[in-house]
Amino acid sequence: MIAARSVFENFETVEKMLPDDNEPFTGIQIFGSDVSYMVKASVYLQKHGKFIDINAGCPVKKVIKKGAGGALVRDLSKLLEMVKEIKRNIEIPLTVKTRIGWDRDEAERIYYSLASAGADLVVFHARTVKQGFTGRADWKVLGGIRKKPVPLYISGDIFTPEDAKAALEISGADGVVVARGAIGNPWIFDQIRNYISTDNYKEPSVKDRLNLFLNHIEENVEFFGEPNGIIEMRKFIAGYTKSLPFARRFRERFMKVQTLEEVRQIFRDFMKNLT
Numbered sequence: 335m336i337a338a339r340s341v342f343e344n345f346e347t348v349e350k351m352l353p354d355d356n357e358p359f360t361g362i363q364i365f366g367s368d369v370s371y372m373v374k375a376s377v378y379l380q381k382h383g384k385f386i387d388i389n390a391g392c393p394v395k396k397v398i399k400k401g402a403g404g405a406l407v408r409d410l411s412k413l414l415e416m417v418k419e420i421k422r423n424i425e426i427p428l429t430v431k432t433r434i435g436w437d438r439d440e441a442e443r444i445y446y447s448l449a450s451a452g453a454d455l456v457v458f459h460a461r462t463v464k465q466g467f468t469g470r471a472d473w474k475v476l477g478g479i480r481k482k483p484v485p486l487y488i489s490g491d492i493f494t495p496e497d498a499k500a501a502l503e504i505s506g507a508d509g510v511v512v513a514r515g516a517i518g519n520p521w522i523f524d525q526i527r528n529y530i531s532t533d534n535y536k537e538p539s540v541k542d543r544l545n546l547f548l549n550h551i552e553e554n555v556e557f558f559g560e561p562n563g564i565i566e567m568r569k570f571i572a573g574y575t576k577s578l579p580f581a582r583r584f585r586e587r588f589m590k591v592q593t594l595e596e597v598r599q600i601f602r603d604f605m606k607n608l609t
């Protein structure tokens with residue numbers, strides 16, 4: 335996710351966030367409230383991503399105050415103008431990630447308006463903006479939308495392949511978006527695909543999980559340096575080590591280290607304990 339203004343005001347940071355050329359599916363999400371900035375940013379960013387996505391769902395107060403993210407649900411005419419103008423100016427697909435309403439369910443109206451304005455796909459986080467992350471995502475609310483001029487995806491509280499299947503059945507959506515459920519479990523996307531097509535899926539081995547975690551830490555250090563890239567990874571440790579034996583000791587040690595060499599040592603010790 336990139337703030338539209340930062341494309342012009344903070345380009346050094348933006349450049350580091352752009353997907354590599356070899357990422358076949360990565361889209362770039364932009365957020366902002368100024369239509370002309372959003373258009374200019376999209377025109378520039380289309381060279382770097384496979385699709386542009388408008389953030390029309392973020393409930394964070396600072397973002398709402400500026401009229402961006404979820405505030406666009408309250409100001410639907412501006413969001414629609416944004417969609418029309420961006421669509422007119424770019425050549426790659428344009429998608430919108432939004433909420434089911436500001437403080438009540440208006441998903442149907444929002445969906446059809448966005449599709450008419452030119453959105454190629456709409457993702458609903460099945461909560462209102464006002465709800466933030468409280469309560470449960472309501473997978474039922476999209477159930478009434480039958481005729482679908484563009485694909486409709488659902489997001490919210492999908493943590494397992496079983497959740498994904500239930501969310502698809504209940505909402506009638508064409509696809510799911512997974513956020514928190516992918517933290518520490520990036521295999522969830524393959525697991526969901528397998529579960530939908532074969533009714534079966536595999537758990538990754540302990541070795542695969544640890545290897546991927548280490549790889550993630552190394553890439554984070556490449557990006558943010560030592561020790562920031564390591565400290566930042568603390569928030570993912572619970573996800574990656576969930577239900578592993580001896581995980582408590584591993585986590586305690588991880589919280590104290592500052593260099594990649596120390597990190598690698600903890601991983602080696604942990605692996606030794608497992609074998």
Ligand SMILES: Cc1cc2nc3c(=O)[nH]c(=O)nc-3n(C[C@H](O)[C@H](O)[C@H](O)COP(=O)(O)O)c2cc1C
Pocket residue numbers: 335363389391392431459489490491492493511512513514515
């Ligand atoms: C740490 C975190 C960061 C997020 N960042 C974004 C974002 O940049 N853009 C966006 O559209 N949604 C963002 N979301 C919202 C998710 O895409 C998703 O709609 C929401 O978390 C509900 O799905 P979940 O239950 O699978 O987490 C974020 C959520 C979390 C927890």
